[in-house]
Amino acid sequence: xxxxxxxxxxxxxxxxxxxxxxxxxxxxxxxxxxxxxxxxxxxxxxxxxxxxxxxxxxxxxxxxxxxxxxxxxxxxxxxxxxxxxxxxxxxxxxxxxxxxxxxxxxxxxxxxxxxxxxxxxxxxxxxxxxxxxxxxxxxxxxxxxxxxxxxxxxxxxxxxxxxxxxxxxxxxxxxxxxxxxxxxxxxxxxxxxxxxxxxxxxxxxxxxxxxxxxxxxxxxxxxxxxxxxxxxxxxxxxxxxxxxxxxxxxxxxxxxxxxxxxxxxxxxxxxxxxxxxxxxxxxxxxxxxxxxxxxxxxxxxxxxxxxxxxxxxxxxxxxxxxxxxxxxxxxxxxxxxxxxxxxxxxxxxxxxxxxxxxxxxxxxxxxxxxxxxxxxxxxxxx
Numbered sequence: 001x002x003x004x005x006x007x008x009x010x011x012x013x014x015x016x017x018x019x020x021x022x023x024x025x026x027x028x029x030x031x032x033x034x035x036x037x038x039x040x041x042x043x044x045x046x047x048x049x050x051x052x053x054x055x056x057x058x059x060x061x062x063x064x065x066x067x068x069x070x071x072x073x074x075x076x077x078x079x080x081x082x083x084x085x086x087x088x089x090x091x092x093x094x095x096x097x098x099x100x101x102x103x104x105x106x107x108x109x110x111x112x113x114x115x116x117x118x119x120x121x122x123x124x125x126x127x128x129x130x131x132x133x134x135x136x137x138x139x140x141x142x143x144x145x146x147x148x149x150x151x152x153x154x155x156x157x158x159x160x161x162x163x164x165x166x167x168x169x170x171x172x173x174x175x176x177x178x179x180x181x182x183x184x185x186x187x188x189x190x191x192x193x194x195x196x197x198x199x200x201x202x203x204x205x206x207x208x209x210x211x212x213x214x215x216x217x218x219x220x221x222x223x224x225x226x227x228x229x230x231x232x233x234x235x236x237x238x239x240x241x242x243x244x245x246x247x248x249x250x251x252x253x254x255x256x257x258x259x260x261x262x263x264x265x266x267x268x269x270x271x272x273x274x275x276x277x278x279x280x281x282x283x284x285x286x287x288x289x290x291x292x293x294x295x296x297x298x299x300x301x302x303x304x305x306x307x308x309x310x311x312x313x314x315x316x317x318x319x320x321x322x323x324x325x326x327x328x329x330x331x332x333x334x335x336x337x338x339x340x341x342x343x344x345x346x347x348x349x350x351x352x353x354x355x356x357x358x359x360x361x362x363x364x365x366x367x368x369x370x371x372x373x374x375x376x377x378x379x380x381x382x
Contacts (some may be wrong), residue, residue: 001306004148004200004249005283007059007344008376010310011369012253012286013152013202014071014350015052015064016362021045022355042066043140050145052366057373060150060200063141067133070354071204072154072162074134079185081127081171122167123178129185135192142197150200151193155252156182156241157234158207166223175225179237186241194245202251202286203238208276209256209288212267231272235279242281251284251310255349256293268295274302284308289330290315290348300337309338312348314372319364327375345375 017025024041027033049064065071076082134151142149159182165175172178190201210216211231220227242250256265269276269287277285277299285303288294289311303309313330314322327345334343351358351365360368 002199002247002249002283004060006308006341008380009057009059009372010251010284010286010344010346011053011058011060011062011150011372012255012312012316012347012350013062013065013150013204014068014352015049015062015066016352016358016360016365017064017066017355018045018048018362021066025355046141047144050141053369054146056366056369057377058147058369061145061147062150062152063137065137065152065350065352067137068355071152071350072158074153074204075159075182075186076154078129078131078133078189079127080130081123081125082121083124120164120167121162122164123171126171127178127181127185129188132189132192134189135196138193138196138198148200149198150202150251151198152202152204152253153186153189155203155205155207156186156237157205157230160230160234160237161207161210175230176233179233183237183240190242190245190248194248199247200249200251201242201245202253203241203282204253205234205238206253206255206265208234208254208272209265209267212269212271213256213265214267216265231275235275238280238282249284250282251286252280252282253286253349255288255312266293269299270295273299277303277307282307284310284344286310286312286346288312288348290317297334297337300334303338303342305342308342308344309334310344310346312346314345314347314368316347316349316351316360316365316368317358319360321364321367322371324371324375324378327371328379331375331379340379345372345379347372 021042024033024038028035028038045066046063049066050061053061068074134153138149138151156179160175160179163175163178165172165178168178172181193201210220211227217227220230238252285307287309289297290313300309311331311334313327331340331343331345347368351360
């Protein structure tokens with residue numbers, strides 16, 4: 001077992017983009033700032049993100065995913081083969097308008113009720129790795145960090161849910177053919193990360209909660225897909241994805257959507273827990289548990305020995321600060337189903353899964369990360 005397998009504090013990845021970064025990025029996109037000047041601004045913002053996380057005492061740190069306009073850019077910007085579209089800060093700001101914070105994201109003129117995928121992406125040719133985005137991020141941030149750096153990649157389940165299979169049969173006759181290429185490309189990305197020294201790779205798989213969310217299940221069936229087959233394909237893909245990298249800690253994160261303090265899905269883990277925890281060879285499971293939509297801790301009874309569940313108890317969606325005592329009571333409740341030594345704590349998701357970010361301030365963000373560390377200190381010591 002690696003030390004990073006059992007650390008007690010964790011972060012999902014993204015942090016709020018500072019105002020000066022957004023201004024600089026908008027100028028870059030508009031041709032009003034050169035890339036070298038923008039890179040200097042961005043690097044200073046990364047230094048600030050590191051100072052924040054390290055000063056609070058978190059066990060691992062990230063660059064805040066600051067270069068990504070969306071958490072899925074780890075794959076979308078890394079490969080060639082997709083139809084390309086322009087992506088700017090303004091595009092994301094426009095996309096996020098119209099919804100209500102702390103409510104289900106339902107913007108009829110953009111997307112059907114409850115569906116977090118605005119459009120599914122067809123391919124024009126077979127996917128190829130064009131640039132290893134997470135590797136670029138790791139090489140930039142690791143020399144600056146005093147704590148271990150974790151890097152996040154969007155997972156194959158989410159990628160397959162965003163794929164327009166019907167419009168791509170000339171390139172990929174079946175979804176299995178597509179997923180095979182996705183796994184091969186991402187294994188190469190992980191291999192390069194490991195060779196560069198990264199020892200904690202985090203896979204974002206928000207799509208797993210689609211298998212417990214009725215509108216999402218209905219959407220799959222409407223497209224002629226079998227949700228059970230999709231889940232089985234996804235579990236196998238994620239297992240293959242991380243096979244054969246000894247000495248590396250792998251975490252997988254599940255959530256129910258995180259767009260400008262809105263959510264996309266609901267449903268408990270019960271229906272998928274036994275398969276999820278036993279078929280995925282991940283060492284760490286980062287689970288959203290900040291609202292009743294996630295259900296009880298009872299599904300944790302299926303977690304095998306030797307695996308750690310990171311309880312995402314602190315909301316990144318609302319500014320109200322959680323009580324340390326209340327969080328300790330919730331951890332105690334979780335121990336009725338899983339021993340304390342197999343538990344850890346984190347925010348429920350990132351603070352800014354895309355460039356818009358959630359409806360909280362940077363001070364709210366800091367206080368919530370402080371609570372993560374304080375609860376861990378009181379519960380597990382150290």
